[in-house]
Amino acid sequence: AAAEMRERVAALVGPRARSMWVSTFHSTCVRILRTQASLIAGLNSNFSIYDADDSRRLLQMIARDMGFDVKRYSPRLLANAISNLKNELIDPERALANLSGDEQADDLARTVATVYAEYQQRLRTANALDFDDLIGETVAVLQAFPPIAQHYRRRFRHILVDEYQDTNHAQYVLVRELVGTDIGDEPDDVPQAELCVVGDADQSIYAFRGATIRNIEDFERDYPNATTILLEQNYRSTQNILSAANSVISRNAGRREKRLWTDAGEGELIVGYVADNEHDEARFVAEEIDALSARGDITYNDVAVFYRTNNSSRSLEEVFIRAGIPYKVVGGVRFYERKEIRDVVAYLRVLDNPGDAVSMRRILNTPRRGIGDRAEACVAVYAENTGSNFADALEAAAEGKVPMLNTRSAKAIAGFVEMLDELRSRLDASQGDLGELVEAVLDRTGYRAELESSSDPQDLARLDNLNELVSVAHEFATDLANAEALGETSDVPDDEDVPDTGVLAQFLERVSLVADADEIPEHSAGVVTLMTLHTAKGLEFPVVFVTGWEDGMFPHMRALGDPSELSEERRLAYVGITRARQRLYVSRAKIRSSWGQPMLNPESRFLREIPQELIDWRRLDPTPSFSAPVSGAGRFGSPRPSPARASAGRRPKLVLAPGDRVSHDKYGLGRVEEVSGIGESAMSLIDFGSAGRVKLMHNHAPVTKL
Numbered sequence: 001a002a003a004e005m006r007e008r009v010a011a012l013v014g015p016r017a018r019s020m021w022v023s024t025f026h027s028t029c030v031r032i033l034r035t036q037a038s039l040i041a042g043l044n045s046n047f048s049i050y051d052a053d054d055s056r057r058l059l060q061m062i063a064r065d066m067g068f069d070v071k072r073y074s075p076r077l078l079a080n081a082i083s084n085l086k087n088e089l090i091d092p093e094r095a096l097a098n099l100s101g102d103e104q105a106d107d108l109a110r111t112v113a114t115v116y117a118e119y120q121q122r123l124r125t126a127n128a129l130d131f132d133d134l135i136g137e138t139v140a141v142l143q144a145f146p147p148i149a150q151h152y153r154r155r156f157r158h159i160l161v162d163e164y165q166d167t168n169h170a171q172y173v174l175v176r177e178l179v180g181t182d183i184g185d186e187p188d189d190v191p192q193a194e195l196c197v198v199g200d201a202d203q204s205i206y207a208f209r210g211a212t213i214r215n216i217e218d219f220e221r222d223y224p225n226a227t228t229i230l231l232e233q234n235y236r237s238t239q240n241i242l243s244a245a246n247s248v249i250s251r252n253a254g255r256r257e258k259r260l261w262t263d264a265g266e267g268e269l270i271v272g273y274v275a276d277n278e279h280d281e282a283r284f285v286a287e288e289i290d291a292l293s294a295r296g297d298i299t300y301n302d303v304a305v306f307y308r309t310n311n312s313s314r315s316l317e318e319v320f321i322r323a324g325i326p327y328k329v330v331g332g333v334r335f336y337e338r339k340e341i342r343d344v345v346a347y348l349r350v351l352d353n354p355g356d357a358v359s360m361r362r363i364l365n366t367p368r369r370g371i372g373d374r375a376e377a378c379v380a381v382y383a384e385n386t387g388s389n390f391a392d393a394l395e396a397a398a399e400g401k402v403p404m405l406n407t408r409s410a411k412a413i414a415g416f417v418e419m420l421d422e423l424r425s426r427l428d429a430s431q432g433d434l435g436e437l438v439e440a441v442l443d444r445t446g447y448r449a450e451l452e453s454s455s456d457p458q459d460l461a462r463l464d465n466l467n468e469l470v471s472v473a474h475e476f477a478t479d480l481a482n483a484e485a486l487g488e489t490s491d492v493p494d495d496e497d498v499p500d501t502g503v504l505a506q507f508l509e510r511v512s513l514v515a516d517a518d519e520i521p522e523h524s525a526g527v528v529t530l531m532t533l534h535t536a537k538g539l540e541f542p543v544v545f546v547t548g549w550e551d552g553m554f555p556h557m558r559a560l561g562d563p564s565e566l567s568e569e570r571r572l573a574y575v576g577i578t579r580a581r582q583r584l585y586v587s588r589a590k591i592r593s594s595w596g597q598p599m600l601n602p603e604s605r606f607l608r609e610i611p612q613e614l615i616d617w618r619r620l621d622p623t624p625s626f627s628a629p630v631s632g633a634g635r636f637g638s639p640r641p642s643p644a645r646a647s648a649g650r651r652p653k654l655v656l657a658p659g660d661r662v663s664h665d666k667y668g669l670g671r672v673e674e675v676s677g678i679g680e681s682a683m684s685l686i687d688f689g690s691a692g693r694v695k696l697m698h699n700h701a702p703v704t705k706l
Helices: 002-019 025-039 052-065 075-087 092-099 107-125 131-144 146-155 169-179 239-249 278-294 310-323 339-352 357-363 373-386 390-398 407-429 434-445 447-452 457-485 503-517 563-577
Strands: 048-050 128-130 158-161 194-197 270-275 303-307 327-330 528-532 541-546 580-589 591-594 597-600 615-619 661-664 668-676 683-687 693-697 703-705
Touching (some): 048 052, 048 131, 052 075, 052 107, 075 169, 092 107, 107 128, 131 146, 131 169, 146 169, 158 169, 169 194, 239 563, 239 580, 310 327, 339 407, 339 457, 339 503, 373 390, 373 407, 457 591, 597 693
Parallel strands (some): 048 128, 270 615, 327 528, 541 580
Antiparallel strands (some): 591 597, 661 703, 683 693
């Protein structure tokens, strides 16, 4: 982005651009600190810059050296907490001072402050700064050395800050120090610089990164002589798209009123679709893209599909692969390549094939269980010397037969071997329900507990991804059981001698094939772009699909009880809508899988805030079908239900009682065990045998009473 800005500036002003500093906050600060490093104790001008991974490795060493539990105080947790302090310009001394005499301070705050002090000391010893230090130390130099501040105020007579709504407190103070102020006992002899900031409070969506909307909302208070120019004319989108965005964002309290407009015309209506489930939603998106491409209206690179959280890409990716639509995932890792998914799949591979040494070594100390690199090396050497595989060597280690392995490591390995044996017994007892097996892996290994105990927002996202994997496994096993009942499981000719590999092996095969198919070559016509709404900021596309408009999904569940977070989610909706230039699609699923169970989701409040006359509903309020694409289905999976309007095609009211036998479109034959609720809220707990016990609402479930 900085390089593009430099090119634009050069095109506008010519050779004078070479004398301008056109860069990010961090790059500007590096230039200042290289010059002024001698003013910072323990630092010289050839300092190193630690990235996030470097910082976490250093924090891990510190936590271990200081005797802290690295499971309880993980490097990522410590790094995030220290980064938050630095973004508020709180140094270690102040962090510790804030805790003195505070009997209410928790152990985490005290640990962070203690580690922070040691972390900064070791950075200095290494002649290093982390990314947060680049800004914090620059601010410290400008504040501690007035002549240096005046030097840069003379150098920068005009300062322009783009995307001002995304600045954090430290960046705000940096701008203030560079601009200068007349406030103080001895006013600067350098006149205040000319400051111009460009930003949109309605696009402030990075609070989780430390950005504060206060910076732009309070700008006129901080600079009372400022002139404010509202940029309301839009050169990107049609008026229908802008009217939808205006209507949604107007619900946020306390915002400065502005309404986007364009002279580009009304444009096409927004297209809306209410899907049965996430698979139907993905199928609709794929079919629309395919139809637009076939008509020659678009190329694939004209299209973007947005979702609230990364785990939502999975159903889209699988349908796109089946349909042959090339795509790329931007700002995130493909579903089956995400670390947490690969970790859990590695456990499943070891359960299916203990000789898989690569997967075994991946999970040996994941999550951490006290089996270090040295212990792993001892086992590997024993396996090599005895000609045994890694799994057999682990068994020997558990029995104390591996030389040079200390008692503590041998005990940890024995616990690991015992855990795998228990999980294999769960596999035999699960009767093909892979969802239950994945749940058992998450619980018995401690993987889920470690993420749940973390305060890192990224770990909450990882839990969402594992939730999706549970759903994938459960759906696969159910679909396979139904297909076997109908005699539709074979993908090869009847005369082929194919061994029965078991449901787990078939699932792992499918995962491998889907992951391999991820690497679709980019066609000359480009690829469809998949990304989260946060990643989409600053981009634009002729055609945009925004999916998952359900309360609990978008807005996210965590925001429903917090007015400030809900306002940020609404700004995120505004950003998503305004990425579209010509065509905008909005879709939601009546039912979406969560931890392997179908969940009925209410319509997003943001979707209700769009004037309905702006939306062309292709399908409204369907009767949900729990069907999902299975092996051997058509190009877009199982056939999509025919369009229906809100009141069309209602089924007769379903009345069930304990003991009734039923047939479900997806789960097959079952028996009702319990009934609860009345009227619209009536639901039954139904035992579908190998497909498991499922709670379904009478009003929506595709169930026939036998």
